[in-house]
Every structure is written in C-alpha cells, then in structure tokens.
Amino acid sequence: MLHRRKSGEEKEKEYMFTPDSSTTPLFGSSESNHILPRETINDNAINPNIAYQLISDEMMHDGNPRYNLCTFVQTYMEPEAKQVMVDAIATNAIDKAEYPQTTEVEKRCVSIISDLWNAPKDEEYMGTSTVGSSEACMLGGMAMKFRWRKRAQALGIDINAKKPNLIVSSGFQVVWEKFCVYWDVELRELPMKSLEELYLDPKAAVAACDEYTIGIVPIMGITYTGTFDDIVALDKAVEEYNKTAKISVPIHVDAASGG
Numbered sequence: 001m002l003h004r005r006k007s008g009e010e011k012e013k014e015y016m017f018t019p020d021s022s023t024t025p026l027f028g029s030s031e032s033n034h035i036l037p038r039e040t041i042n043d044n045a046i047n048p049n050i051a052y053q054l055i056s057d058e059m060m061h062d063g064n065p066r067y068n069l070c071t072f073v074q075t076y077m078e079p080e081a082k083q084v085m086v087d088a089i090a091t092n093a094i095d096k097a098e099y100p101q102t103t104e105v106e107k108r109c110v111s112i113i114s115d116l117w118n119a120p121k122d123e124e125y126m127g128t129s130t131v132g133s134s135e136a137c138m139l140g141g142m143a144m145k146f147r148w149r150k151r152a153q154a155l156g157i158d159i160n161a162k163k164p165n166l167i168v169s170s171g172f173q174v175v176w177e178k179f180c181v182y183w184d185v186e187l188r189e190l191p192m193k194s195l196e197e198l199y200l201d202p203k204a205a206v207a208a209c210d211e212y213t214i215g216i217v218p219i220m221g222i223t224y225t226g227t228f229d230d231i232v233a234l235d236k237a238v239e240e241y242n243k244t245a246k247i248s249v250p251i252h253v254d255a256a257s258g259g
C-alpha cells in the first residue's frame with residue numbers, strides 16, 4: 001500500500017497536537033522532528049529540558065576550561081561555589097540599600113584582597129566587585145585618566161594639546177584597546193622584544209612616558225603566553241623616572257588571571 005507523504009502543514013499540526021510526556025525520550029520528542037527558528041521566537045512552547053539540551057549541546061563546541069589552561073577561565077570550581085552564584089542570580093548587587101548583606105560580603109572580599117596584597121594598614125583602601133576583569137580594567141583606566149587630568153591641570157599642562165596616552169606591551173588583553181577607544185586615549189603599544197623576552201621591557205616603558213601618560217599597565221598573566229611582566233623591575237624604573245618627571249606616572253597591574 002502506498003502512503004501519501006505528509007505535507008509540511010500536516011506535520012506542523014501533528015507537532016502542535018502531540019504533546020510530549022515525561023516518558024518521551026529526549027531525542028524522540030515531537031520537537032526533534034521540527035526545525036526550530038534560530039533568529040525568532042518559536043511559535044509553540046517547548047519543554048524546558050529540551051530547550052536546555054539544545055542550548056547546552058550548542059555550547060559544547062566552545063572551549064572547555066578543563067581541557068585548556070590558556071582560556072584564563074577558572075579550570076575547576078566546587079559545586080558549592082557555583083551554587084552561591086545561582087543563589088545570587090536574583091540579587092541586583094549594585095543596589096547596596098536593597099541588598100545590605102550582599103554588600104557586607106562584598107566589603108569582606110575587598111578587605112581580604114587588600115590584606116593579601118599587603119595594602120598599608122594606615123591607608124584607606126578602596127574596592128568593588130565587577131562583572132569580570134574587563135570592567136575592572138575600565139574602572140582602573142578611568143581612574144588613571146581622571147587622576148592624570150586633575151594633576152596635569154594643577155601643574156599647568158595644557159590637557160587639550162594632545163591626547164593622553166597609556167603604555168602597555170603588545171601582549172595586552174583586548175579590553176585595553178577598548179578602553180582607549182571609549183575614553184579617547186592613545187594606546188602606546190610596546191613590542192615584546194623577542195621570543196625569549198615576551199614581556200614589557202621596563203626601560204622601554206619608561207622611555208615612552210611623557211607628560212600625557214596616564215599610566216603604565218604591566219600584566220600578570222599575559223593573554224598569549226600566561227607569563228608575568230616583571231612588576232618589581234618596572235616599579236624601580238618608574239620610581240627613578242618619577243624623581244625628575246614633571247608629572248609622575250602610576251602603574252596599574254592588570255592581574256586578571258594571575259592576581
């Protein structure tokens with residue numbers, strides 16, 4: 001006996017009126033016989049477990065932190081740490097008045113980090129949580145720019161004569177380029193010298209400074225190699241430079257992955 005092939009419309013109706021049940025195998029569902037739209041919302045609801053499976057299968061092709069240490073993401077995290085994140089999903093952490101206990105925990109984290117970094121006890125440290133290191137770099141960059149502008153004005157430097165600049169090695173993470181574009185700062189990119197010396201050369205960094213330099217950014221965890229810039233050597237060179245400079249230059253350590 002010959003069967004007539006079902007039309008697309010008939011298949012669609014069948015799909016709409018054949019509900020899945022809890023016993024429907026994941027890959028035998030009515031949805032699996034239906035091409036879901038990619039760029040628009042589907043007309044019919046689909047089971048959450050199927051929606052989850054589709055998305056997580058698609059993400060499978062992205063880098064897996066357990067396989068690849070170069071992604072700079074956490075390679076492993078205890079399930080409890082993930083649970084804390086899920087628990088906090090409904091918290092608007094920016095609203096310090098509405099979520100005072102979250103704010104308190106944030107303050108303790110800032111304190112722990114300042115202690116780990118040996119912040120001088122007699123100084124009032126400042127810190128905040130951010131959504132990743134890119135936001136942290138943006139905040140650090142803005143602080144450097146505004147601080148430079150205030151000090152330059154006080155010293156009688158014409159702040160409009162030239163763009164302010166930021167010094168970093170060519171191993172920088174893309175966020176620094178974004179910062180410079182968004183905040184109209186010249187990115188003074190210094191090449192890394194050779195395959196053996198894939199880091200910021202302190203002497204070259206200081207030689208690139210002028211009255212318009214808002215700061216130097218050494219990196220702890222250079223994106224391409226994972227190596228650390230020599231912060232101590234850079235600090236020494238910058239201190240020497242600052243002794244005679246018209247306007248002193250600060251260092252901002254991008255410790256996104258190695259801090």
Ligand SMILES: Cc1ncc(COP(=O)(O)O)c(C=O)c1O
Binds near residue numbers: 131254
């Ligand atoms: C050195 C460095 N700076 C900044 C960033 C940006 O961090 P995020 O991706 O968390 O915004 C990264 C991330 O790869 C990094 O390795």
